[in-house]
Amino acid sequence: MTNTIQDITQDANLILLIGSNPEEAHPVFGMQIRQAVQRGAHLLVADPRDIDLSQKADIHLKLKPGTNVAFVNGMMHIIIEEGLQNQEFIDERTENYEELKKLTASYTAERTAEICGIDPQQLREAARLYATAGNSAILYCLGVTEHTSGTEGVMSLANLAMLCGMIGRPGTGVNPIRGQNNVQGACDMGADPDKFPGYQKITDPKVFEKFEKAWGTKLNPNPGTKATQCFHKMMTGDIKGLFIFGEDPVRTDPDTNHVIHALQSLDFFVIDELFMTETAKYADVILPGRSYAEKEGTFTNTERRVQRVRKAVEIEGNTMADTDIFTEIMNRMGYPQPKLTPAQIMDEIASVTPSFAGISHERLDSEEVDGRGLQWPCTGKDHPGTRIMHVGKFARGKGLFQPAEYRASCELPDDEYPLVMMTGRILYHYNACAMTDKTEGINEIAPEAFIELNTADAEKYGIADGEMIGISSRRSEISARARVSDKTRPGETWMPFHYLKAGANWLTSAALDSISATPEYKVCAIKVRKLSPEETEAAEASARATLA
């Protein structure tokens, strides 16, 4: 995020929430958004579904799934048409404005409203409110990125913020709420095919040389392949050996069948895991690592805030610290890696990563930091960290408008698969539940998968609320309980992806965003049907067994 949770929820006059359901996916952030609304902040929600916060919103724009780019272009069209843009900011701090103006010219309120399935008047009001509220902050999440046009969605939001000068101040900014606890950190730490830690490009000869020197070895100069595309390379035999550290792609990646085939095509597959996950079952070797409560370290939250993780317990058995596992393998493969403590590893990170140069465990534990973590960029021992990005100047100098056209999603509904399915998270579980489903009370509260169906569709297919139904896409069929309501629009459905039985990712599409290779989880075409009495019984039994 460019800003912090605190300044967004305390200093913003308006929050534009798009493709994000923080009350369930980031609950404590959601609680603070509710506090902001209680204090009188305006709230705009752009989401295909009724979420709880949409009831508290000034305006809920119930967009057709996959139309974010059109929506944002429409907002900008109206803002420019009504002269509400921040011309001073545009002139002083940005470039390429004319292109943006040209591109958004065709996104009139009427045309945009038509594409997005919303009311043009509401769109106008939303645009005016955003531009004139004073401090407006944009918050977005996977509802923007998990589309084939995800990257364009993000660029469009940045365009909107720059157009109105809503950046570089408390209560503004373009703020992706990162999903998992340390996704931010995983990207920062160079778990990326073409970037070393701190987003240093491997194609930059100076950077490459620096890492060869720091690590004392020759490195491979070929940029790597993104994980989602690696699965394809496993099937073609280009990748023969795989090491997975704590992920469960069989459960969390789209098109489960495709992932399983890929894993089965490998010569050798090793996983470092806590549990016998669906993915671990395909491994040749399982190495038992340790959980967050058994180690020292740091996580980086969505505010770029590096915070400490501390060891609380040791468990019985023959597990090994994950960093020691990697060190052992490095040594046994001929790379001499001394065994380091987590604090020493952070010192090494700081020594090769300019944006982390001032971060150490010692400092994080100090009175100076006082339990508030350090937000990168933190470029030296006496650098206080960076609360808000792009103050006065963009990281790259001038902010570049990158106008993007709206493109329809890859898999649209048709006669055979007439419904759109979106996927998402619910409050009580996390991803594949490897952690949450070990808590009995959680399973009692949220025991099984469901699919949200619009009332009109339910009527059409003769489906009652609470009935077990069959759901299929071009890839597979599953069954789950129908929840009939008007939360989604007619023709649209929604399903959580956490559950093993009735895992939504058996159905989802492996189409990837053209730039970031993010799967298009949010939109795939499905059909539903009533189950025969025998099938219903089997589905009920299977739902009951999920917890066993």
Place this chain on the structure above:
Amino acid sequence: MIHVTIDGMQMEVQEGTTILQAARGAGINIPTLCDLEGINDVGSCRVCVVEVEGREKLPTACNTPVEEGMVVQTMSERAVDARKMALNLLLSNHHRGCFSCPSNGACELQDLCYQYGVEESSFAGARKQIETPPVEGHPFLSYHPELCIHCERCVSTCAKATGREAITFRKTGMFGIINAPFGEDYKDTLCESCGNCAQNCPTGAITEKRKKKYRSWEVSRVLTTCPHCAVGCQMYLLVKDGKIVDVEAADGPSNHKLLCVKGRSASFDFVDSPRRIRTPLVKNKETGEFEEATWDEALDLVAEKFTDIRDSLGGDALAGFACSRSTNEDIYMLQKMVRTAFQSNNTDNCARV
């Protein structure tokens, strides 16, 4: 600026400051029970009463703003007597089965009564006539009306901090009733099971049920970061005999003493779960079954196979993915292993998933 004198100390404070804030700012402690800064200032418990020169009535410090020239005594005889009386009254409606209460030793009412020497109540406790049974249908949370002092901290916490308004307070005649959403029908309420109300309850009236399994003085607290989502809430793991038994919210920069149900109730059972894998496993190619191995056997096998692939086909035939749930230090070392030992840049994380 406003000039006040508290316990003989002269001070200058902003207009609108309460007596309590002014006193605390000067390091003077006024006891409170129902007060929760920024959340609850109903002034119902009357434990924070103080004497103000020239005033007949003793005002509650938590919600009385200072006035120019005010002279306040926090420990005058009248104030202390009134405080004891307030505790005496609170105790009349509070069952004193402290031994069997999960909050024993961590109860603000108990602490204050001890401090002020109030052991018994001299009143009958009028509320007992209308007392309702405990509410215990929720898997994590319960409400015991007989321990409740009606301070309304839970009501305000849920309404103003959690922002949920799942707990209501309703007046029936001279009595109030706290409606806690932890009955058998909890799924039909607005409650999100976050437990923020329980953490703020000064007695044992609203508690996480697991609190019964330990006493507050038996646990050590380890400050850490929640392992679930990217809000990065700060929390304490409560450890008893080498096992994590509970979680408490800490005052972190992104969570301000709040947690959600995942952080508070689903972040520790998995740690020592019987389903953890606790020894290296190698798949027997013939049977397809996993068999236990020593670390040396497993690591040698891994190194040998990956070295073979690297040396025969080149590093690009290997890949290693990191977990976006693990620590920065883990992830850094994983990608370092892939780049140096595997000789590959096929490393990525589940950020796109």
